[in-house]
Amino acid sequence: MPDFSITEFLRPGDLVAIGEATAEPRTLVARFLDAARDIDDLTALCGYALDDIWHSVPDGHPTVMSYAAHGSLRKLAATGQLQILPCHLSSVVRFIRNGTLPVDVVLIQLPPADADGFHSLGATVGYLVDALDSARVVLAEINPNMPRTNSSRRIHQSRITATVTSDIPLPGSPTRPATEVDRTIAANVATLIPDGASLQLGVGAIPAEITKVIRERSGLRIRSNLIGDWIFDLVDSGAVDISVAGSCTTGMALGSRRLYDFVDGNTGIDFVHLDELLAPATLATCDPFIVVNSALQVDLLGQVNAESLGGLYVGAVGGQVDSFRATRMAKSGLSVIALPATNPAGDKSSIVAQLTGPTTSLQSDVDIIATEYGVADLRATTAAQRAERLIAVAAPAHRDKLRTELTGGHRTER
Structure with a gap:
């Protein structure tokens, strides 16, 4: 159909699910936020949002809900305008599928359709895939900059209610430059990765540095919900051979234009739904499956807070627990938290006696907990042993205080 007014497709009370990362349709989001000023009780369900337009959302018009305070949603979290869904990413997917989160409208960005009228989902097979089947309205922004990726998940143009076109460049990863601390942590994590491992790394400075260290490995496989430009380190060096079926499986690519060109039509990179990524039968072939995640704090029992600090929500439950528990379904596996031992100023320890935020x-x-001071292996350890191993990888300036808090009764053997 020709260009349209988005207001004709919105009803008061609608839950509007919006594509995340590269699937975020910037033209449609702008129209939606403008229309939402005059339509009561709209809720936007977001994932990894990267468009700064979210910074200008009037309070409550619409209500903004997300499983993560990442990207451009972090400012909304800081002002109290972001409603957090504190649940596993797999639960968000399930809630959409079974109607617990009843999505009425989908806004998504797609590449142009193929000759048979099917649109690839592009570089993001995200949390709202099931909503494409159940939503009353599907509005798509068709952008030739979005790659056509190798995936069984597609949407036929007949399922789309209306479209707009754009040629806005795809967003890149907001990864900061690596520090010497990042490089040291990466080197410590790399000692855990043998030839033939299956990896989940995500994006960020530490994952990017890890791949530089493991370039000389052989037979590696990627099974990661998100890949970044670090994939080139592994493919170019031969550590990952994408001519081998199943060697690189992901749900999202986020990085440079080079990355989007690389995945465009690349049959060696499989883009899958989260259910397929975590399929037990496939995980059982991984030996080992090594999952590396980040955190804000770790306490002396090895509990992890990846969500909030100082009362400010800045992270997510996300897929951390999903992926950690997936290592238990593999033939062998390791769940790894990699984090700096202190905040950037060095005055606050990331290893704490007790978490000050949620237990993610x-x-x-x-x-495993890895910092720049070493690797704490928590497997088959008592509470007291865990505490001593974690104190050993804390920053030296904070170790005495941690021991005092430990012996002061904050942590006891049980």
Whole structure:
């Protein structure tokens, strides 16, 4: 159909699910936010949002809800305008599928359709895939900059209610430059990765540095919900051979234009739904499956806070627990938290006696804590042993205080 007014497709009370990362349709989002000023009780369900237009959302018009305070949503979290869904990413997917989160409208960015009228989902097979089947309205922004990726997940143009076109460049990863601390942490994590490992790394400075260290490995496989430009380190060096079926499986690519060109039509990179990424039968072939995640704090039992500090929500439950528990379904596996031992100023320890925010990952879900001071292996350890190993990888200036808090009764053997 010709260009349209988005207001004709919106109803008061609608839950509007919006594509994340490269699937975020910037033209449609702008129209939606403008229309939402005059339509009551709209809720925007977002994922990894990268468009700064979210910074200008009037309070409550619409209500903005997300499973993560990442990207451009962090400012909304800081002002109290972001409603957080504190649940696993797999639960968000399930809630959409079973109608617990009843999505009425989908806004998504797609590449042009193929000769048979099917649109690839591009560089993001995100949390709202199931909503494409159930939503009352699907509005798509068709952008030739979006790659056509190798995936069984597609949408036929007949399922789309209306479209707009744009040629806005795809967003890149907001990764900061690596520091010497990042490089040291990466080197410590790399000691855990043998030839033939299957990896989940995500994006960020530490994952990018890890891949530089493991370039000389052989037979590596990627099974990661998100890949970045670090994939080139592994493919170019031969550590990952994408001519081998199943060697690189992901749900999202986020990085440079080079990355989007690389995944465009590349049959060696499989883009899958989260259910497929975590399929037990496939995980059982991984030996080992090594998952590396980040955190804000780790306490002396090995519990992880990846969500908030100082009362400010800045992270997510996200897929951390999903992926950590996936290592238990593999033939062998390791769940790894990689984090600097202190905040950037060095005055606050990331290893703490007690978490000051939510417990994202349980002590029983975490195997390894890696900082720039070493690797704490928490497998088959008592509470007292865990505490001593974690203190050993804390920053030296904070170790005495941690021991005092430990012996002062904050942590006891149980």
